[in-house]
Amino acid sequence: MAERIALVDVNNFYVSCERVFDPSLDGRPVVVLSNNDGCVVARSQEAKDLGITTGAPFFQVKQFGQSHGMVVRSSNYELYGDMSARVMEVLSRFGTWQEVYSIDESFLGVQGNPEQLGELASRIRKAVALNVGVPVCVGVAPTKTLAKFANHVAKRNAHLDGVCSMDSMDPQLVERIQSRVPVTDLWGVGARTGTKLAGMGVSTIADLKAADATEIRKRFSVVLQRTVLELNSIACIPHNEERADKQQIMYSRSFSSPVTTIEGMVEVMSVYAQRGAARLLSDGLWATLLTVTAGTNRFSSGEASFPSLTIKLPSPTQDPILLARLAVAAMREIMHQGASYVRGGVVLSGLQPEAGQAMLGVFDEGGAETHVGDVLGAVKARFGNKSIGLGSGGLAVEPDWSMKREFSSPKFTTEWADIPIVRA
DNA sequence: TCTGGGGTCCTAGGACCC
DNA sequence: TCTGGGGTCCTAGGACCC
Numbered sequence: 233m234a235e236r237i238a239l240v241d242v243n244n245f246y247v248s249c250e251r252v253f254d255p256s257l258d259g260r261p262v263v264v265l266s267n268n269d270g271c272v273v274a275r276s277q278e279a280k281d282l283g284i285t286t287g288a289p290f291f292q293v294k295q296f297g298q299s300h301g302m303v304v305r306s307s308n309y310e311l312y313g314d315m316s317a318r319v320m321e322v323l324s325r326f327g328t329w330q331e332v333y334s335i336d337e338s339f340l341g342v343q344g345n346p347e348q349l350g351e352l353a354s355r356i357r358k359a360v361a362l363n364v365g366v367p368v369c370v371g372v373a374p375t376k377t378l379a380k381f382a383n384h385v386a387k388r389n390a391h392l393d394g395v396c397s398m399d400s401m402d403p404q405l406v407e408r409i410q411s412r413v414p415v416t417d418l419w420g421v422g423a424r425t426g427t428k429l430a431g432m433g434v435s436t437i438a439d440l441k442a443a444d445a446t447e448i449r450k451r452f453s454v455v456l457q458r459t460v461l462e463l464n465s466i467a468c469i470p471h472n473e474e475r476a477d478k479q480q481i482m483y484s485r486s487f488s489s490p491v492t493t494i495e496g497m498v499e500v501m502s503v504y505a506q507r508g509a510a511r512l513l514s515d516g517l518w519a520t521l522l523t524v525t526a527g528t529n530r531f532s533s534g535e536a537s538f539p540s541l542t543i544k545l546p547s548p549t550q551d552p553i554l555l556a557r558l559a560v561a562a563m564r565e566i567m568h569q570g571a572s573y574v575r576g577g578v579v580l581s582g583l584q585p586e587a588g589q590a591m592l593g594v595f596d597e598g599g600a601e602t603h604v605g606d607v608l609g610a611v612k613a614r615f616g617n618k619s620i621g622l623g624s625g626g627l628a629v630e631p632d633w634s635m636k637r638e639f640s641s642p643k644f645t646t647e648w649a650d651i652p653i654v655r656a
Numbered sequence: 657t658c659t660g661g662g663g664t665c666c667t668a669g670g671a672c673c674c
Numbered sequence: 675t676c677t678g679g680g681g682t683c684c685t686a687g688g689a690c691c692c
Contacts, residue, residue: 420690422690424689
């Protein structure tokens with residue numbers, strides 16, 4: 233009985249979620265766009281086959297795609313978040329431990345002989361398809377890095393039926409594959425490191441596996457050294473089943489049209505700070521640092537500018553009034569007269585649990601304001617995000633910089649009015 | 657006309673302390 | 675004229691991930 237790690241992820245997750253509720257999308261090229269309908273962030277296999285790349289600006293591929301029958305969706309994070317929770321719940325039944333790694337990926341602790349591991353991987357796949365309706369691939373190996381690699385192999389070889397368990401593979405075959413796959417396809421090796429490695433004659437996974445781990449650490453970092461060890465079946469990336477405590481909360485968006493006035497950015501900061509405060513409240517956290525950022529268009533000619541300012545909060549807080557006021561004041565300080573901003577953001581960091589502050593709160597003059605935050609949060613939870621807000625954050629009408637979502641599907645699973653009706 | 661958002665971890669270097 | 679060494683904490687920046 234060997235201890236192994238399975239990496240399960242959903243194929244083309246956002247597209248697969250859309251397909252569950254609209255089967256007419258099956259077999260067609262489908263893309264899902266980023267916020268503001270800016271870039272392509274997810275593609276169906278058919279869209280990949282058309283040559284549409286991740287990150288492609290939508291306006292550049294729109295014409296071409298649509299002339300090939302491509303279907304476009306704006307991102308529907310309410311739907312994807314809910315579908316993700318369902319997938320993770322199903323996966324949790326199969327592991328001795330589970331680490332949810334991203335919205336569509338999870339590591340699982342699994343055990344068994346080679347035959348049992350292969351069967352388990354197939355069962356996982358069937359269970360998710362049956363219970364949630366989305367397709368997954370499963371990679372099983374002794375380390376996280378190799379599990380990611382096995383998953384990569386499962387995805388690229390249709391005859392494997394979405395499953396690859398390294399224990400059942402001929403070692404020579406593994407070696408052959410590793411000597412063909414570029415090192416930058418590996419988890420943890422990006423473009424920068426790839427270039428530097430190429431200069432040392434390391435271009436495939438097999439090359440990196442054969443490299444001297446100590447030397448790699450000297451020239452790169454402990455991160456890449458771990459990758460080398462993991463390729464050699466020495467597990468050294470720890471798993472944290474407990475979600476590590478959040479380090480920061482960021483609310484940052486590009487605008488659907490540029491903001492050029494101080495009043496405009498003041499409005500943005502007020503809204504964004506309140507969104508950030510709402511997340512602090514729901515996570516039970518206080519912030520001690522507040523950063524505001526703005527940015528001009530980095531693609532247009534001329535000097536781009538990205539002003540930002542971090543301030544230390546007078547005391548740990550989650551108070552939306554205080555945060556909005558300080559964010560607005562900070563933005564007034566850094567923004568340039570006459571600049572045309574296409575994005576803005578509020579970052580809350582130096583986070584600490586509110587529980588530790590409960591006793592101090594009694595002596596804290598911010599106590600009354602905090603109460604307002606609770607009320608705001610409760611009203612929003614019950615009547616929706618737009619039901620109440622402070623000052624310029626309480627906008628009854630969408631401002632013209634607010635997000636564009638032209639092709640959104642309904643919130644099939646999280647909104648009563650949007651729940652699909654089935655007639656038999 | 658139009659180009660995402662939200663994170664993590666590691667390292668180097670400076671400030672400060674004894 | 676000589677000008678330590680070890681430690682911690684913080685921050686900025688780099689690299690990576692999905």
